[in-house]
Amino acid sequence: MRRRSVIRLALAAAVFSQLAGHAMADTNARLDLKKGDRIILIGNTLAERMQHFGNFETLLQSRFPGLELVVHNLGWSADELTLRPRSKGFQDHGHTLNDEKPDVVIAAFGFNESFAGPAGLDKFKRDLEAFVKETTSTKYNGKTAPKLVLLSPIAHEDLHNPHVTDGKTNNANIKLYTQAMAQVAKAKGAIFVDLFGPTLKLFAKGKEPLTINGIHLNPQGDKDVAIVLDSALFGDRPASVKADLAKLKAEINDKNLQFWYDYRAINGCYIYGGRKAPFGIVNFPAEFAKLRKMVQNREGRVWAVAKGETVPETIDDGNTGDLARIETNVKKPIHLTSSDESKKTFKLPEGYEANLFASEAEFPDLKKPVQMTFDAKGRLWVTTMASYPMYLPGRPVNDKVLILEDTNGDGKADKQTIFAEGLHVPTGIELGDGGAYIAQQPNLMFLKDTDGDDKADTRKVILHGFDSGDSHHAIHAFTWDPGGALYFNEGTFHYSQVETPYGPRRLNEAGIFRYEPKTEKFEPFISYGFANPWGQYFDHWGQNLVADASGGANYFGTAFSGQVDYPQKHGHMKEFLTKQWRPTAGCELVSSRNFPDDTQGDYLLNNCIGFQGVLRYRVKEAASGFSATPVEPLLTSTDPNFRPVDLEFGPDGALYVVDWYNPLVGHMQHSLRDPNRDVEHGRIWRISYTKRPLVQPAKVAGVSVPELLELLKAPEDRTRYRARRELREHPEAVVMGALKTWVSSRSKTDPEYWHDMLEALWLHQSFDVVDEALLKTMLTCPEPKARAAATRVLCYWRDRVKNPLDLLQKQVNDKHPRVRLEAVRALSFFTGKDAAKAQEIATESLAEAPDDYLEYTLNETNKTLDRRIKAEKKK
Amino acid sequence: MRLIPSARMSHFLVASLAVFAATAIADEEVPESPLIKLLKRLPDDRKPAIIERIGKGGKPAELRFLFDQAVAPGGLSATSRRKAVDALAEASITQKARPEGDLAPLAALFDPKTDASVRLAAIRLAGLWGVESLGGGLRDLASDKASPDPLRTAALDAMATLGGDANKTAISALTKLDQPVTVRALAVAALARLDAKAAAEPAVLVLKAATKGQDFAPMLAPFLDRKDATEALASAINQGDIPVDSARLALRAVYALGRSDATLVDVLSKAAKISNEVKPPGKAEVDSLVADVNKSGDAARGEQVFRRADLNCMKCHAVSGAAGGVGPELSSVGASSPVDYLINSLMVPDQAIKEEFVTKVVQTTDGRVYHGIVADKDDRRIVLREATGELRTIPTAEIDDSKDGGSLMPKGLVNFLTRAEFVDLLKYLSELGKPGPYAIHTVPTIQRWRLIKPVPDDLRQAVPDDDLFQKDVLAAETTRWTPAYALSSGSIPLADFSGIAESPVVFLQGEVNVTAAGPVAVSVGSADGIKAWVDEKSAPEGTTFVVELEPGIHKLTLRVDTAARKTLKVEVTKPSGSSAEFTVVGGR
Structure with missing residues (x-):
């Protein structure tokens, strides 16, 4: 341990000597610090990510051991000088500059602003001047205005990945904005640190990438930039420091973690927001008072270690005060039912059977399960949330991802592996790209097992900035579409903003996100005023249905997934089925040969209060969309603790239902700390149809690419789902080669021919390999559902195919309404000079009688295009 | 058919002449936008979608073309014409866009020969556009005793929007004691928008003349839209010495509007002899x-x-x-x-407040305040669902201030x-929802009923045959049906229903929406005192009967002699093996 850190330090010093030169030349002035100075970082993701690595702070504290500096990082994903959306009441949480009383402000802006290009430069300069003036003239600490350090954006790293932008355009803009910052800083008397020039050189020189996506530093990149920054602000490193740097960094990171729990507390609505009364105001003041004292204790340890002193192994937080004692407001006795008792209350239609797949009795780690998914080996992965509803100061979180396995095929789990632990309220999970995507609000994290022992070895935050104002509204209901994009949903009250290599993407007050890990493209998919859309399902032909939990509404997703520009949202949308109850959690279509024929395609919907069970609806094609009516529920329970929150067909064709199991639900009806909120239980139920054999689980793991391609013909949606996911684990060239053979071996007389071809198109999309000829074949093929799906692929390939508007003009005049709907939807994605032409083409859809959905989508597309046309005229 | 007084005839004549002139100009000048081309090319039943698009697009030249089509005799079918007037209203509300040129020809649509719904929409449009020259036609409609209430309300509302002495005088005249109290109430509402102080006194007189169960909400709503108007009314009530029952009804109306404004609630509570203390419980x-x-x-x-x-x-x-x-x-x-x-x-x-029920309080540039749940919103307008269930569209351009409101619950x-x-x-x-008698019930019951009120003697005395049933019950105007609801368990409180219908024999009607054809079973518990029809036909007798239903909305009508039975619960189920899919229609 000790040895390694010395080597690292030596390396750092080597890099430092190469870097220091550039930075110093661009610095207006050095930063002088006094004892006890409070240094507050603000700005975008560049600033935010620094706290997760701790490199800059380590250099800082080790350089000034006696100064006892307080460093708080208020960086916030995608913040801009004049745009910093926060959930309601955040300003009362105690972390404004007035609260933080800075002596020094270090501000990282300009990256997100730079996407406005040369046209936005003047505005940026004006905004920056105003910002510098305000920051350097306001006496936040009550005595003097702070010193201000402006950090330029880092350069965009060319990852030499054909699927991700090389950043050339971005760099041209960042350079312009960096120069503007230098000018303003000079004119207005702020300290300026150019990170653009030095990082451009670093990126050019480095053999290994220093960013994760071109724009966000990886651990090594952060280390290198920390050195640049340290030297730019303070000059040469001292000849020696007293601190053990590894130890110091560990102390700093622990301090930062506790500060993170405070600053980015989840459940803000109940802490400082619109729902703080009547419960939050009772428990939270003491919790945050304690947490803030815990941060101070850790700051003390940082200072001690910086001075070379030793600190006790365990941290004494005995001085941080007591938490308020919270009593339950449930007056009636609560009976926690055993799984046997619970099962006795289950009612299923004739022929169906429910059995317990797993419970807390056999697997005590199965506490508060939330979302599940099946891996290539057919094993069930599930997130657990014992720390729900949120971190309690002083009690380390230990939520997990479990792998549950039925090794003997008796329909019951008999083996558990802990893939990951130490997580905090992981509301969603999906597997893919060699690892697991997991919600770690406010972030999306990617965890990977690198040595094959089914335990996560690496953790990487890949997307930042999902709001966490209400922890059960945070990103959830993860699912892949057939074309390899990952989706997750968030509920209302949230103001999310995420930096991407293509510019910042924002969403206010609920919606669904779409993320292409291959291309790093990320954007709101459905921006709609949902309450909390806890469910999305892509059907056999790629059409998506969405379930909104709180109100119990269900929607046909295609119609409102066209583009709207932030902060606009889609208008009121009709529901595709007659709502019976609320609230719901999770939806799925029946697609299993184990279930009766007449139920195939039925829409299943968990409902968790009042009616507790799985509702079932018969779905019908209705012109461009669908409609559904209730049929006999699949499962009804009278156990008040039974809370079905996720459901999915397993590899054996049985339906698996996650039971969150809790006598108390709802954040508003009881204190978040109500002692009757259960944290110990959790169950997974399995429903099968006894009059038919189970489905022989498909072999997905460890089979060849041609065998995987054959699985794309499987009738079960979930089998094809897992096959597609697994195919992406193989090299592009191998898959594309085998796909060619597979496609040419298909017979046009096969009734499934066009679906097979669609799978081939989706696989191209998943690998981001544009095949224009195949696309055109599918756009005009005889199967309207395939034409509709291809039209959606065209939408996402519009920047890479020739004359996309001409292609869409044909689709807008298609004889099938769903194709027209997809085309009208796709036209909403055209910007700039194309917007007017897109609008003209959209109008052509009226040549055929529109149904409700077409009318709605045309209206929504037109609204978006109208706004863009108007903006274009102003230019 | 009513005769049109000659004075008004000439008014319409002038308007019609203007139509032709405008059409002639329009034909020459309107460029052929894709939408206009489509409108010209497509058959009439396909026009509504194009018309809606024109309204949403808000391009003045396209709106002109649409307007000319709408007012030209025989220019559009009734459905398309209604859609056109709505589209013109939408363009006006959400985008402040109007047809270019003269708008006076709209008066052509005030003609009683025009389809009633088009006429109503045209009157509202006149108010939106605020065209002075349309005032005459509106005043005629408002003071015509033969005008049905909705038309009168719309005309009065439009006149209030137009303002001006002539309109104010005409509205004031209708608030006088020589008018029927229902007309006075409508006129007071309009006057309140123009001159709340002048409206306060006549409003008190309407309150004093209250009849049992009268709904004061429409009259009081405009007073609540503005703070000064609320104060003026409160002060008049305070001095007016209104009866306890009137005060209670008024208080109930204020609450039904989702409002709890202290100024008004205080004086009404005092008059109603009800405590007005609102304080959080300890x-x-x-x-x-x-x-x-x-x-x-x-x-x-x-x-x-x-x-x-x-x-x-x-x-x-x-x-x-x-x-x-x-x-x-x-x-x-x-x-x-x-x-x-x-x-x-x-x-x-x-x-x-549950997330879907968060409200907004919107203050408009002319000082009105609206409160409701956001039903829809974009950069052009916000649509609020008010406590009455009505939707109110407020153009973004007219919003002065918008903030989160509290609950609509009074x-x-x-x-x-x-x-x-x-x-x-x-x-x-x-x-509610716990296991036991108030658990949610999964067997569908008809919960929302409509009752015939009053029940004609012949229907009361004997069970009508199918012909009489079809004529007197099934074809009864919507205004003769009053909503009534089953208990949460699905049981029908027969005594209450009988009270509402003011008859021991009641006719109640529920609806089933069938989406897939097949046999559907209806169970009424016992056959005592009951006779059922499904749509126009008599249903089989018995405690449970099965009918074959095609997709669509079906009406189940029951004649129940409440003297012959105590309870009734109507369950609608799917017989085993049936292919039918249906839902029972609920709501208001």
Whole structure:
């Protein structure tokens, strides 16, 4: 341990000597610090990510051991000088500059602003001047205005990945904005640190990438930039420091973690927001008072270690005060039912059977399960949330991802592996790209097992900035579409903003996100005023249905997934089925040969209060969309603790239902700390149809690419789902080669021919390999559902195919309404000079009688295009 | 068909001439936009979608073309014409866009020969456009005794928007005591928008002349839109010495509007002799209420409280899918909400609001204040669902200020209750959705009924044959049907229904929406005193009968002699093997 850190330090010093030169030349002035100075970082993701690595702070504290500096990082994903959306009441949480009383402000802006290009430069300069003036003239600490350090954006790293932008355009803009910052800083008397020039050189020189996506530093990149920054602000490193740097960094990171729990507390609505009364105001003041004292204790340890002193192994937080004692407001006795008792209350239609797949009795780690998914080996992965509803100061979180396995095929789990632990309220999970995507609000994290022992070895935050104002509204209901994009949903009250290599993407007050890990493209998919859309399902032909939990509404997703520009949202949308109850959690279509024929395609919907069970609806094609009516529920329970929150067909064709199991639900009806909120239980139920054999689980793991391609013909949606996911684990060239053979071996007389071809198109999309000829074949093929799906692929390939508007003009005049709907939807994605032409083409859809959905989508597309046309005229 | 007085005839004539002139100009000047090309090319039944698009697009040249088509005799079918007038209204509201050129030809659509709904929409459009020259036609309509209420209301409303001495004088005239009280109420509402001070006194006179059960909400609403108007009315009421019953009805109307403005509620409460104290309950009070609810609360009595008209609960909240539509559905509220939470929800409605029911208070540039749940919103307009269930569209350009509002649930409802009633109400709510008699029921029952009122003697005395049934019941105008709702359990309170219909024999009608054809079973528990029809045909007799239904909405009508039976619950189920798929129609 000790040895390694010395080597690292030596390396750092080597890099430092190469870097220091550039930075110093661009610095207006050095930063002088006094004892006890409070240094507050603000700005975008560049600033935010620094706290997760701790490199800059380590250099800082080790350089000034006696100064006892307080460093708080208020960086916030995608913040801009004049745009910093926060959930309601955040300003009362105690972390404004007035609260933080800075002596020094270090501000990282300009990256997100730079996407406005040369046209936005003047505005940026004006905004920056105003910002510098305000920051350097306001006496936040009550005595003097702070010193201000402006950090330029880092350069965009060319990852030499054909699927991700090389950043050339971005760099041209960042350079312009960096120069503007230098000018303003000079004119207005702020300290300026150019990170653009030095990082451009670093990126050019480095053999290994220093960013994760071109724009966000990886651990090594952060280390290198920390050195640049340290030297730019303070000059040469001292000849020696007293601190053990590894130890110091560990102390700093622990301090930062506790500060993170405070600053980015989840459940803000109940802490400082619109729902703080009547419960939050009772428990939270003491919790945050304690947490803030815990941060101070850790700051003390940082200072001690910086001075070379030793600190006790365990941290004494005995001085941080007591938490308020919270009593339950449930007056009636609560009976926690055993799984046997619970099962006795289950009612299923004739022929169906429910059995317990797993419970807390056999697997005590199965506490508060939330979302599940099946891996290539057919094993069930599930997130657990014992720390729900949120971190309690002083009690380390230990939520997990479990792998549950039925090794003997008796329909019951008999083996558990802990893939990951130490997580905090992981509301969603999906597997893919060699690892697991997991919600770690406010972030999306990617965890990977690198040595094959089914335990996560690496953790990487890949997307930042999902709001966490209400922890059960945070990103959830993860699912892949057939074309390899990952989706997750968030509920209302949230103001999310995420930096991407293509510019910042924002969403206010609920919606669904779409993320292409291959291309790093990320954007709101459905921006709609949902309450909390806890469910999305892509059907056999790629059409998506969405379930909104709180109100119990269900929607046909295609119609409102066209583009709207932030902060606009889609208008009121009709529901595709007659709502019976609320609230719901999770939806799925029946697609299993184990279930009766007449139920195939039925829409299943968990409902968790009042009616507790799985509702079932018969779905019908209705012109461009669908409609559904209730049929006999699949499962009804009278156990008040039974809370079905996720459901999915397993590899054996049985339906698996996650039971969150809790006598108390709802954040508003009881204190978040109500002692009757259960944290110990959790169950997974399995429903099968006894009059038919189970489905022989498909072999997905460890089979060849041609065998995987054959699985794309499987009738079960979930089998094809897992096959597609697994195919992406193989090299592009191998898959594309085998796909060619597979496609040419298909017979046009096969009734499934066009679906097979669609799978081939989706696989191209998943690998981001544009095949224009195949696309055109599918756009005009005889199967309207395939034409509709291809039209959606065209939408996402519009920047890479020739004359996309001409292609869409044909689709807008298609004889099938769903194709027209997809085309009208796709036209909403055209910007700039194309917007007017897109609008003209959209109008052509009226040549055929529109149904409700077409009318709605045309209206929504037109609204978006109208706004863009108007903006274009102003230019 | 009514004869048109000659003076007005000439008015229409002038308007029609203008139409032709405008059409002639339009033909030469309107460029052929893709939408106009489509409008010209497509058959009439395909035009509504194009027309809607033109309204949403808001391009003045396209709107002109549409307008000319709408006012030209024989220019569009009734459906398309209605759509055109709506589209012109939408363009005006959300985009401040109007047809270019002269708008006076709109008067052509005031003609009584015009389809009633088009006429109504045209009157509203006249108000939106604020074209002075249309005032004459509107004043004629407003003062014509033969004008139906909705038309009169629209005309008065349009006149209020137009303003000016002539309109104000005409509106004032209709507030005078020589007018019927219903007309006075309509005119007072219009006058309140123009001159609240002048309207306050006539409003008090209307309140004094109140009849049993009269709904004052439409008259009071405009007073609540502006603070100074609310104060003017409050002061007039304070001096006006209105009867207790009128005050109670007025208070109920204010609450039904989702408002609890202290100025007005204070004087009305005083006149109604009801406490107007609204203060959050202390911990001791909550604890004692919770204890009483658990000890002595009676859910059945509580349901009766919930159903009381003066509390308006069912105006906003559905239980078992019936009534409501503004606030949360309450069928399972007890399953997730402890009693203290319910107490707070009733006494301090602003404290905890479900996410779909967060409200906005919007103040417009002309000083009006609207309060409602956001039903839809974009950069052009916001649509609020007001407490009455009505949608109100406010153009973004007219919004002066918009902030988060509290709950639409009125504060002070509890003052209508004795403590025992409150305890029972809480008990009822806390049982909803829990296992037991108030669990949600999964067997579909008809919850929302319509009652014929009054019941004609011949229908009362004997069971009508199918012909008479079709003529006198099935074909009865919508205004003769009054909504009534089953208890949350699905049971029909026959005595209450009989009271509403003012007849021991009641005709009640429910609806089933069938989406897949097949046999559907209807069960009525016992055959005593009951006769059923499905759509126009007599249903088979018996406690349960099966009918074959095609997709569409089907009406189940029952004639029930309430003297012959005590209870009734109507279940609609799927016989085994049936291919039918259906839902029972609920809502208001």
